[in-house]
Amino acid sequence: MASNKPTEKTYGQIQYAYDYFNKKLFNARLPEVVFTYHRQNRVMGYASFQRWEQGNNTYVDEIAINPEYFTKYPLIEICQTLVHEMTHIWQGHFGKPGRRGYHNQQWANKMQEIGLMPSSTGKPGGAVTGEAMMDYVLLDGPFMRACKALIKKGFSFPLLDRFPVFRVDAPITVYDEKDNPVTLDQHYQLKDAPSAPMSAYKDDLSVVAVQPHDADETNMLAIHSEQISSAAPDKVITTRPKRHSGRVKYMCKGCSCLFWAKPGLNVGCLDCNLKFQEED
Numbered sequence: 001m002a003s004n005k006p007t008e009k010t011y012g013q014i015q016y017a018y019d020y021f022n023k024k025l026f027n028a029r030l031p032e033v034v035f036t037y038h039r040q041n042r043v044m045g046y047a048s049f050q051r052w053e054q055g056n057n058t059y060v061d062e063i064a065i066n067p068e069y070f071t072k073y074p075l076i077e078i079c080q081t082l083v084h085e086m087t088h089i090w091q092g093h094f095g096k097p098g099r100r101g102y103h104n105q106q107w108a109n110k111m112q113e114i115g116l117m118p119s120s121t122g123k124p125g126g127a128v129t130g131e132a133m134m135d136y137v138l139l140d141g142p143f144m145r146a147c148k149a150l151i152k153k154g155f156s157f158p159l160l161d162r163f164p165v166f167r168v169d170a171p172i173t174v175y176d177e178k179d180n181p182v183t184l185d186q187h188y189q190l191k192d193a194p195s196a197p198m199s200a201y202k203d204d205l206s207v208v209a210v211q212p213h214d215a216d217e218t219n220m221l222a223i224h225s226e227q228i229s230s231a232a233p234d235k236v237i238t239t240r241p242k243r244h245s246g247r248v249k250y251m252c253k254g255c256s257c258l259f260w261a262k263p264g265l266n267v268g269c270l271d272c273n274l275k276f277q278e279e280d
Contacts, residue, residue, distance in 0.1 A: 009158045011035055014065060014082070017155065021083050024146040025114040030089055031061065038064045040251075041279035045081045047088040049097075061089055070157045072166030078157075079147045080116065080137060087111055103133040115141020117175070124179035137174040139182055144174060250276040 003009055014035045022030045034052050038045075044066050050059035063085045070078060091097050091107050098104035108118045108128040115138045119126030122134035137144055172184040248263045254272030267276045 006159060010037075010067075013155070013157050017079060017082055017150065018063070018086065020150055021079070021086060021143075021146060025083065025142055026086065026090055029094065030086060031093060033061045033063050033089060036062060036064045037067050039066060039068060041277065044069055045085050047085040047092075049089075049092045061092065063089070066165075067157075068161050068163070068165045071160040071164035074172045075151055075156065076137070076147050076172055079150065080135075080143070083114065083143055084111075084116065084135065087114065087116070102131060103129050105129055111135060112138075113142075115143030115145075123181075124175055139174045139176040249279045251279055252276055 003012065018030075018033070018035070022028050046064050048062040048064070051062035052060040054060060063082070065078070065082065065085075069081075087107065087110050088097070090110060095106045095110070096104075098107065103118060105128075111118050112128075116135045117124075117138050118128040118133050118135045120128075120130050120133060122136060124136075126134070174182055174184065176182055246262065247260045249258060249260055250265065250267065251258050252269035252272055252274055254269060254274045257269060257271075257276075259276075263278060265276075265278070268274060269276060
């Protein structure tokens with residue numbers, strides 16, 4: 001029987017999608033994870049390895065998703081974010097993750113295998129490994145086929161954020177085997193190809209924190225964030241009400257140090273050598 005409790009309804013859909021893609025794209029090999037919602041500014045989601053402990057030195061990974069993108073972004077893009085994070089979970093258990101979030105060749109190979117193409121530019125021809133990495137959907141890849149089948153089943157999120165983040169233009173764009181951009185309609189059917197390549201769905205800026213799990217640092221925790229492209233901030237809009245104080249929060253993704261100040265500052269953390277990220 002379907003639950004009427006809002007928490008169970010909304011988290012249940014994320015769990016359902018995870019189980020579905022785990023079976024379709026990862027041969028059901030991925031372990032169970034803890035799902036959380038977060039509202040970090042310009043971050044769609046992240047994977048955090050060994051974030052939780054359930055006793056007897058048994059650790060559980062976490063995948064966090066930002067629900068502010070559910071309302072206005074194409075559903076296929078939310079699924080893309082989830083599967084991207086699942087690929088990091090896969091590499092954490094069955095491969096060797098790159099240093100501090102570096103996207104190595106093993107990660108890139110797995111992404112291509114499941115139908116998501118890494119690209120430093122978000123378009124065909126970009127580097128497939130590196131610190132800052134985008135990706136795009138392959139038209140005839142396993143992810144595209146699985147995602148279309150999931151959506152055809154009627155998959156959706158039962159609750160939507162009242163103050164969503166959205167782009168002025170958010171087409172559903174994938175690339176075919178000849179690297180030609182193809183736009184899909186709202187039913188995920190082919191439309192005419194656009195005159196110029198569209199920008200990638202999301203930009204992964206490799207904001208990574210590596211912290212000791214215990215005092216002897218034998219276990220390490222790595223957090224991997226997927227972010228909306230900072231190259232075109234004017235195209236990303238939020239409907240959340242403005243703060244009356246005029247101040248915004250800044251956070252270092254490395255050590256989680258916080259401070260509040262006026263928006264638009266260019267400041268960095270000397271301990272982590274990372275730029276403070278402005279959050280609403």
